Amino acid sequence: MLAIDRHAWTNRWRRHHPGEHLLLAGGGLVLALTLPPLTAGPLLCLLMAGATVVGAAVPMRAFLGVMALPTGFMLTSAPFLALSLDLRDGLHLSCSPAGATLALEVTLRSLGALSCLAFLALTTPVAELVPWLRRLGVPAAVVEIALLIYRLIFIFAERALAGQQAQAARQGYSTRPRSLKSLGLLIATLFQRALERARRLEVGLAARGYVGELRVLTPERPLSRRRLAGIGGLLLAVALGSVLLDRGLA
Amino acid sequence: MNPVILSARGLEYSYPGGIVALSGLDLEVSRGRKLALLGANGCGKTTLLLHLNGTLKPSRGQVLLDGAGAGYGRQALNVWRNTVGLVLQEPDDQLFSATVEQDVSFGPLNQGLPEAVVRARVAESLETLRIAALAERPTHSLSFGQKKRVAIAGVLAMRPEVLILDEPTAGLDPQGVAHLLSALEQLCLAGTTLVFSTHDVDLAYGWADDVAILGQGLVVCQGEALATLADAERLRAAHLRTPTLLALAVALGFGGGPEDPQPPPRTPAALIARLQSAKAAPTARCPRSPHAFKA
Ligand SMILES: Nc1ncnc2c1ncn2[C@@H]1O[C@H](COP(=O)(O)OP(=O)(O)O)[C@@H](O)[C@H]1O
Ligand SMILES: [Mg+2]
Numbered sequence: 001m002l003a004i005d006r007h008a009w010t011n012r013w014r015r016h017h018p019g020e021h022l023l024l025a026g027g028g029l030v031l032a033l034t035l036p037p038l039t040a041g042p043l044l045c046l047l048m049a050g051a052t053v054v055g056a057a058v059p060m061r062a063f064l065g066v067m068a069l070p071t072g073f074m075l076t077s078a079p080f081l082a083l084s085l086d087l088r089d090g091l092h093l094s095c096s097p098a099g100a101t102l103a104l105e106v107t108l109r110s111l112g113a114l115s116c117l118a119f120l121a122l123t124t125p126v127a128e129l130v131p132w133l134r135r136l137g138v139p140a141a142v143v144e145i146a147l148l149i150y151r152l153i154f155i156f157a158e159r160a161l162a163g164q165q166a167q168a169a170r171q172g173y174s175t176r177p178r179s180l181k182s183l184g185l186l187i188a189t190l191f192q193r194a195l196e197r198a199r200r201l202e203v204g205l206a207a208r209g210y211v212g213e214l215r216v217l218t219p220e221r222p223l224s225r226r227r228l229a230g231i232g233g234l235l236l237a238v239a240l241g242s243v244l245l246d247r248g249l250a
Numbered sequence: 251m252n253p254v255i256l257s258a259r260g261l262e263y264s265y266p267g268g269i270v271a272l273s274g275l276d277l278e279v280s281r282g283r284k285l286a287l288l289g290a291n292g293c294g295k296t297t298l299l300l301h302l303n304g305t306l307k308p309s310r311g312q313v314l315l316d317g318a319g320a321g322y323g324r325q326a327l328n329v330w331r332n333t334v335g336l337v338l339q340e341p342d343d344q345l346f347s348a349t350v351e352q353d354v355s356f357g358p359l360n361q362g363l364p365e366a367v368v369r370a371r372v373a374e375s376l377e378t379l380r381i382a383a384l385a386e387r388p389t390h391s392l393s394f395g396q397k398k399r400v401a402i403a404g405v406l407a408m409r410p411e412v413l414i415l416d417e418p419t420a421g422l423d424p425q426g427v428a429h430l431l432s433a434l435e436q437l438c439l440a441g442t443t444l445v446f447s448t449h450d451v452d453l454a455y456g457w458a459d460d461v462a463i464l465g466q467g468l469v470v471c472q473g474e475a476l477a478t479l480a481d482a483e484r485l486r487a488a489h490l491r492t493p494t495l496l497a498l499a500v501a502l503g504f505g506g507g508p509e510d511p512q513p514p515p516r517t518p519a520a521l522i523a524r525l526q527s528a529k530a531a532p533t534a535r536c537p538r539s540p541h542a543f544k545a
Contacts, residue, residue, distance in 0.1 A: 009388050127388065128497035147348055154390035155342055155378030197343060205307050207336040208404060209328065209360030216352035216359065217368060219386070 002157070004066060009125040013056040020130040020231060021120055024051060027235040028116035031242070032109055038249065040242035041108030046218040047238055048115035066118040067111075074110055078103045126150050131218040144214045154181040155197070160190055252317045255281040255443055256334065256412055260311035261301055271297040273467040274311065279412065279445055284438055286454035286475070287447040289464030290489035295447035296339065298464070299416050303336040331362060335410030339417045341397035350376070350392070350400050351385045351389075357408040375403040379433050395426035399433075406437070413437065419453060431457060455479050455493035456516055463488050476506075476513060494505040495521060505529075505541070 008014065013021070028044050052063045062129050081103035086092035120129075130150070134143045167173065172182035202210075254521045257278040261496055269296045269539050275495045279285050279302075289295050300306040302314055304320060304327050313320045320330050335357075335399035347353035358368040376382045379399040380459050384392065393402065398418070404457040405413065418434070419427045448454060452459050454475060461479060462472040465488035471478055479485065499505050504524050515521040 005388070006391075009386075009391070015386075125348070125388065127352060130348075148346060150348060151346055151389065200338065200340070200343040201346060203300065204338050204401075205346065205356075206305060207331060207338075208357035208408065209301055209331055210356075211324075211360065214346065215356070215364065216347050217355035217372070219349075219351065 004121050007058045007062050007122045010056050011056040013123050014125055017223045018124050018132050020227050021124045021244050024231045025116045025120035029113055032112035034243045036246040037105045037109035039245040041112035043238045043242050044112035045115045048119040052119045052122050056123045070114050074107050078107045252277050253281055257314045261308040262310040263308050269518045271467055275468055277469050281443055282442040283459040285460045286458035287462050288454045290449055293464045294467045296416055299414050302414055303334045335405035335408055337402050337415045338407050341401040344401045345389045348388055350387050354404045354407050357404055368506055371407045373394045375407040379403045395422050412443040418446050451490050451493045455496055
């Protein structure tokens with residue numbers, strides 16, 4: 001989470017209009033869900049990895065890191081997709097070629113879709129993205145809460161870590177029962193602190209004229225026609241390539 | 251123009267549970283000057299500051315803005331908070347936005363200013379506090395000192411006439427303190443009235459024009475920094491001490507007085523200069539015994 005966030009606000013494309021990133025990621029998602037997955041999945045992974053690593057200069061390791069966990073899930077569950085269970089006369093567990101193809105398709109489709117999200121997460125700061133939700137019709141209150149939570153996550157994580165280290169320094173985690181007790185105490189304290197903090201935040205906001213709306217400036221980001229055209233071209237190339245390759249395979 | 255821009259008369263306030271925080275406090279803030287509220291931990295500094303911008307309402311007594319009693323209705327509070335800006339002690343209590351620029355824009359947008367003006371104000375405040383380079387950084391990636399300056403910039407962008415800061419130097423390293431003070435000095439020169447709370451007698455002596463000493467929910471005494479801080483007895487009663495530089499100056503015979511018309515030096519550099527010029531012309535002055543001044 002923290003590593004993703006760091007790349008999001010330090011990558012080379014962070015100052016691009018978030019709409020451009022949304023177009024590439026969103027377009028990619030649509031392609032992943034509609035095109036033949038055997039070819040579109042890998043092509044999309046390549047495109048998104050290229051955009052993230054070559055375009056936005058995010059280290060390959062970060063991209064692979066984001067992809068690793070869901071990929072792991074997928075690879076462990078794929079074999080079960082390939083199996084089919086037949087209960088008609090007795091219990092039959094079989095693996096048919098059709099089942100294997102299905103498992104492969106699901107896996108590749110998911111990986112293609114995931115790579116789009118990985119690209120978006122690694123290249124677009126939350127602060128740029130969330131205001132756009134508002135323009136897309138999400139209610140202001142929801143957007144405000146999302147941004148507040150985003151800000152508080154970091155404060156909370158910091159406090160939780162510090163609290164846990166302080167407890168550990170005083171042997172709070174030396175045995176299993178003690179660990180449980182310490183963790184319980186920590187959570188209770190953090191909850192209370194969070195409430196106090198919320199109260200003080202309200203004072204701070206009121207001092208700056210808060211009257212129920214957390215309005216802030218959104219950064220000015222010009223849309224680049226050139227980049228939009230480029231994104232469109234790339235998506236089109238993936239679509240064509242995927243369809244043609246798929247014909248070739250069939 | 252009223253020389254007293256903000257004042258408190260007979261403020262009384264208790265927290266739930268019967269904890270008396272203010273017990274009939276009087277205070278006067280002079281326009282265009284730097285006032286230090288000096289007091290030990292828990293003596294009611296923060297509580298007083300929260301009264302000065304209308305966050306807390308006294309159970310008795312009143313706060314006067316420009317000589318007129320301040321109201322607590324929505325409209326009155328709006329005017330009040332446009333005039334009096336408050337910076338909390340803990341910057342994380344105040345920064346809520348994802349990026350620095352956004353956070354600083356919050357106040358001026360609430361004042362209803364057009365976007366172009368807000369952008370200019372944001373840039374200007376960041377410039378004043380020398381953090382323009384941080385504009386696009388996420389707030390959570392900043393150091394404590396940087397957060398503190400962003401919090402101040404966020405209030406500054408509203409161009410308050412009185413800027414109130416709760417323990418502005420607490421937790422900052424010496425360089426951080428120096429940067430902050432020079433930025434605040436610049437504001438003061440531009441006409442902003444500054445009020446800050448602290449328990450640091452040396453800071454109050456070196457930097458404030460006026461000092462109000464707080465003890466047990468009261469302003470024990472208020473006046474020009476030098477006069478107020480020369481009273482060792484009163485400082486001790488408020489769990490404070492004499493500023494180091496002042497004690498030194500007095501011990502060395504630079505404490506002011508009939509035979510030495512110059513006021514005591516307020517900075518280490520000034521003390522050194524006095525020492526050197528005394529060494530060059532060792533005529534009239536003989537150092538008083540350190541016991542002449544009870545530190
Ligand atoms: N939210 C609160 N609830 C109850 N008591 C409080 C609260 N805040 C402060 N106090 C008490 O009021 C007194 C003054 O506190 P405060 O104004 O924070 O002092 P200072 O800022 O000078 O350290 C202290 O005795 C403190 O314990
Ligand atoms: Mg305090």
